[in-house]
Amino acid sequence: MTKTFTFPSTPAEAQLRKLAHERVLVLDGAMGTQIQTLGLSEEDFTGQGSGCACAHHSDHPQKGNNDLLILTQPDAIEEIHFSFAMAGADIVETNTFSSTSIAQADYGMEHAVHDLNATGACLARRAMDRATAIDGRPRFVAGALGPTNRTASLSPDVNDPGYRAVTFDDLRVAYGEQVRGLIAGKADLILIETIFDTLNAKAAIFACMEVFSETGQHLPLMISGTITDASGRTLSGQTPTAFWHSVMHARPFTVGLNCALGAAAMRPHLAELAGVATTLTCAYPNAGLPNAFGQYDEGPDETAAQIEGFARDGLVNIVGGCCGTTPDHIRAIAEAVAGFTPRATP
Numbered sequence: 001m002t003k004t005f006t007f008p009s010t011p012a013e014a015q016l017r018k019l020a021h022e023r024v025l026v027l028d029g030a031m032g033t034q035i036q037t038l039g040l041s042e043e044d045f046t047g048q049g050s051g052c053a054c055a056h057h058s059d060h061p062q063k064g065n066n067d068l069l070i071l072t073q074p075d076a077i078e079e080i081h082f083s084f085a086m087a088g089a090d091i092v093e094t095n096t097f098s099s100t101s102i103a104q105a106d107y108g109m110e111h112a113v114h115d116l117n118a119t120g121a122c123l124a125r126r127a128m129d130r131a132t133a134i135d136g137r138p139r140f141v142a143g144a145l146g147p148t149n150r151t152a153s154l155s156p157d158v159n160d161p162g163y164r165a166v167t168f169d170d171l172r173v174a175y176g177e178q179v180r181g182l183i184a185g186k187a188d189l190i191l192i193e194t195i196f197d198t199l200n201a202k203a204a205i206f207a208c209m210e211v212f213s214e215t216g217q218h219l220p221l222m223i224s225g226t227i228t229d230a231s232g233r234t235l236s237g238q239t240p241t242a243f244w245h246s247v248m249h250a251r252p253f254t255v256g257l258n259c260a261l262g263a264a265a266m267r268p269h270l271a272e273l274a275g276v277a278t279t280l281t282c283a284y285p286n287a288g289l290p291n292a293f294g295q296y297d298e299g300p301d302e303t304a305a306q307i308e309g310f311a312r313d314g315l316v317n318i319v320g321g322c323c324g325t326t327p328d329h330i331r332a333i334a335e336a337v338a339g340f341t342p343r344a345t346p
């Protein structure tokens with residue numbers, strides 16, 4: 001069955017398109033890096049120490065379940081969103097990268113998924129409204145969908161190549177539940193990010209279309225792939241051009257790349273994508289490559305100089321930061337791209 005979806009613009013989308021025409025827009029930086037600096041304990045994660053004791057109980061330890069902090073340390077998460085907004089981000093991502101029943105199963109928190117997404121979007125919205133009240137600049141909330149920790153097109157078992165740990169339908173249902181929560185919390189956009197397996201992303205896109213049809217509310221989609229190795233392909237084997245052709249049917253607001261590589265290594269793959277994509281492009285690399293301890297050493301000026309090159313060469317419409325990028329990185333990036341004309345869509 002072929003179904004054609006129409007995309008009436010939401011007021012936020014119309015405003016975003018107008019702004020994106022005028023200048024290179026700025027996305028926020030890494031939530032995880034900011035959470036790490038808080039040095040939170042198991043009691044902080046569950047809210048049993050300081051914070052809001054979570055209404056959703058699980059016997060699993062919760063330390064490391066960053067998304068749960070939406071419910072147990074809401075003020076801290078709102079403050080991180082606010083600091084990115086004040087650093088110059090036009091769009092911030094909700095702290096919901098792992099807020100699907102599939103990813104939360106690791107923590108026994110599948111039943112918290114609706115609250116994580118709805119409250120996650122509310123917190124980001126509140127932080128944006130506070131920032132806008134200070135400087136009058138419009139700001140937007142992107143509901144973040146991560147890839148989950150399972151892949152639909154590859155087997156995790158080398159002895160059983162036909163095996164799949166998750167199906168398209170499992171992913172479709174889980175993403176649908178997530179997107180309903182994000183819409184309930186009033187997200188302006190949906191960002192499907194860090195895509196290493198295009199089939200997972202297609203399930204996320206399909207879920208979005210189903211929920212949009214249900215609610216009659218079509219949010220703009222941002223779709224962001226991850227190039228995982230030097231050959232310039234995603235984990236499921238696609239080049240940037242093939243990736244674009246696999247997702248263009250969704251008519252996304254943006255297509256782009258994030259994570260895995262620093263800006264320097266991302267650049268040729270971004271250039272390829274920018275050459276074929278008939279929509280806006282978005283790039284948010286890591287702060288360089290991780291060191292032996294898994295930390296990112298690239299400073300704000302270094303990252304910003306690379307991203308300035310993306311803007312100077314007309315490769316981007318939206319830029320930001322992934323792993324290791326702080327509010328200082330976002331401030332430097334926003335200043336670096338401020339004077340450049342955004343990429344013209346071919």
Ligand SMILES: [Zn+2]
Pocket residue numbers: 258259260286322323
């Ligand atoms: Zn990253």
